[in-house]
Amino acid sequence: MGKQARQRSLADNEAKAVAHGLKTSPRKLNLVAESIRGLTVNAALNALAFSRKKMAVDVRKALQSAIANAENNHQLDVDRLVVAEAYAGKGLVMRRFHARARGRGAGIRKPFSNLYLVVRERAEEQA
Numbered sequence: 001m002g003k004q005a006r007q008r009s010l011a012d013n014e015a016k017a018v019a020h021g022l023k024t025s026p027r028k029l030n031l032v033a034e035s036i037r038g039l040t041v042n043a044a045l046n047a048l049a050f051s052r053k054k055m056a057v058d059v060r061k062a063l064q065s066a067i068a069n070a071e072n073n074h075q076l077d078v079d080r081l082v083v084a085e086a087y088a089g090k091g092l093v094m095r096r097f098h099a100r101a102r103g104r105g106a107g108i109r110k111p112f113s114n115l116y117l118v119v120r121e122r123a124e125e126q127a
Helices: 026-036 041-049 056-072
Strands: 014-022 081-099 105-121
Touching: 014 056, 014 081, 026 041, 026 056, 026 081, 026 105, 041 056, 041 081, 056 081, 056 105
Parallel strands: none
Antiparallel strands: 014 105, 081 105
16 A cells, blocks of 8 residues: 655756755854855865865765766756755754853753755756
C-alpha cells in the first residue's frame, strides 16, 4: 500500500540541496550564502574555494551536492546552472552553563544552522 507520492515543490529546471546541523550561527552562515547567490555554479565554487570564512567549506560541499542532484536526478546541464536561492535557517541551540563568581551562573548558547541551496538551469538565450 504505502503513501501517495508528494508533488515536487520545485520547477522542472531546478534542483535542491539541504545541509542540516552546521555548527555556526545562521547570521554568520548567511554571509557566505549571500556571496554566492545569483552566481553561476562555476563562479560560486571558485568564490567559495578562495573565501576566508570557515563555513565556506561546508557551503561548497552543499553546492556540489546540489550540482550532483541537478545532473543525476533531474538531467540538467551543469554548464548552465545558476545559484537561484541560498539562505540559512535556524537549527537547534545547545544551552551550556558557565560558572561565574559568587555562586552565579551564566548561560552559553551554541547555535546550529541549516543551509538551503537551489540551483536553476538558465534558458538557452540567456546563456
